[in-house]
Amino acid sequence: MKPIEIAKDIYWLGVIDWNIRDFHGYSTYQGTTYNSFLIMDEKITLIDAVKKEFADELIASISELVDPKKIDYVISNHTEMDHSGGLPRVMHRIGEDKPLYCSKMGHKNLSRHFSQKWNYQPVENGGKLSLGKRTLTFLETRMLHWPDSMFTYVKEDKILFSSDAFGQHYAGIERFDDEIGEAIMPHARKYFANILLPYSPLILKLVDKVTEMGLAIDMICPDHGIIWREDPSKIINAYVEWSTQKPKRKAVVIYDTMWHSTEIMAEAIVEALGQEGINARPMHLRSCHRSDIITEVLDAGAVIVGSPTINNGLFPTVSDFLTYMKGLKPKNKVAAAFGSYGWSGESVKLINKELEQMKFDIIDPGVKIQYVPDDKGLNACHELGKIIARALP
Ligand code: FEO
Numbered sequence: 001m002k003p004i005e006i007a008k009d010i011y012w013l014g015v016i017d018w019n020i021r022d023f024h025g026y027s028t029y030q031g032t033t034y035n036s037f038l039i040m041d042e043k044i045t046l047i048d049a050v051k052k053e054f055a056d057e058l059i060a061s062i063s064e065l066v067d068p069k070k071i072d073y074v075i076s077n078h079t080e081m082d083h084s085g086g087l088p089r090v091m092h093r094i095g096e097d098k099p100l101y102c103s104k105m106g107h108k109n110l111s112r113h114f115s116q117k118w119n120y121q122p123v124e125n126g127g128k129l130s131l132g133k134r135t136l137t138f139l140e141t142r143m144l145h146w147p148d149s150m151f152t153y154v155k156e157d158k159i160l161f162s163s164d165a166f167g168q169h170y171a172g173i174e175r176f177d178d179e180i181g182e183a184i185m186p187h188a189r190k191y192f193a194n195i196l197l198p199y200s201p202l203i204l205k206l207v208d209k210v211t212e213m214g215l216a217i218d219m220i221c222p223d224h225g226i227i228w229r230e231d232p233s234k235i236i237n238a239y240v241e242w243s244t245q246k247p248k249r250k251a252v253v254i255y256d257t258m259w260h261s262t263e264i265m266a267e268a269i270v271e272a273l274g275q276e277g278i279n280a281r282p283m284h285l286r287s288c289h290r291s292d293i294i295t296e297v298l299d300a301g302a303v304i305v306g307s308p309t310i311n312n313g314l315f316p317t318v319s320d321f322l323t324y325m326k327g328l329k330p331k332n333k334v335a336a337a338f339g340s341y342g343w344s345g346e347s348v349k350l351i352n353k354e355l356e357q358m359k360f361d362i363i364d365p366g367v368k369i370q371y372v373p374d375d376k377g378l379n380a381c382h383e384l385g386k387i388i389a390r391a392l393p
Pocket of ligand 1: 223
């Protein structure tokens with residue numbers, strides 16, 4: 001891609017990964033971008049690299065503006081390989097001895113990823129670096145979402161380079177929020193739900209801290225997706241709302257099924273929830289990707305999980321989903337389990353055990369039905385839906 005000037009002498013140099021569809025288990029139906037930035041000041045500074053296979057594309061973009069050897073400083077806001085994978089090639093081209101600024105944890109983590117003895121310059125939280133006309137300020141953002149993560153702020157231009165935070169996995173021709181409008185928000189929301197959700201309490205603290213510091217922000221430049229320039233407060237406010245995890249009158253019924261019995265139960269529960277005025281939908285685990293289900297779980301007040309019993313255990317996709325959801329630590333949910341069985345019937349007990357570990361409020365022991373739901377079984381599913389509806393705000 002050709003460089004795009006996003007502010008005077010500051011350029012977007014990202015690459016577009018149109019074809020990626022699986023980002024470590026997250027479905028990226030519309031690809032993603034890896035954003036890199038170049039500040040042409042007295043000290044020419046590159047902020048973040050790209051994934052390994054796009055390193056040559058980044059070097060070509062830099063070369064449209066300046067001989068890469070003229071770059072004075074490199075900033076690495078985050079070690080994960082989608083941003084650092086291209087560093088060896090880029091540093092080789094820029095000069096292995098050029099100062100590489102990163103957080104202290106970034107120094108440790110980059111050293112664990114790469115054998116090169118780069119000229120690491122670990123920075124403190126609040127540390128500053130003069131580029132000439134501008135001064136960069138580094139803000140540690142540990143666990144948002146790695147221990148090494150940091151932001152880089154340019155006071156003179158009021159630009160926040162926010163690494164992964166405020167990003168979206170979206171590949172498109174648009175570079176800015178005002179070019180795409182509301183259509184970017186589902187991507188930002190999915191990205192939050194699947195990457196940043198476990199760190200919600202830290203996000204709320206960070207927003208408070210930034211507000212206290214009175215940091216003026218005209219533009220937020222994340223490392224994925226579009227740049228927020230028209231209204232950066234929109235994504236900050238969305239992060240506050242998503243981090244708060246206030247439950248809505250919404251239920252997600254997540255299940256898998258072998259011979260449709262658990263499916264019939266899921267649909268009966270959804271029907272009852274709908275009759276009670278709850279926004280409810282069934283999500284079949286082999287029809288919906290786990291990352292899309294979690295996006296729906298984000299603001300749901302109720303999570304109801306169903307599995308048939310197979311070989312005394314859970315259906316594998318249900319185990320997969322419960323493991324994924326547990327790691328993302330959603331909060332403020334009422335929950336229940338259901339499932340069909342043939343002879344042993346452990347699934348409801350096993351789901352409840354997982355839901356308990358997630359600290360969900362299990363409001364009913366759950367419904368288990370042998371073989372195929374009859375009228376009595378369907379009534380039990382309807383009753384479960386009504387119990388859940390009553391528990392929602
Ligand atoms: Fe985009 Fe945590 O890497």
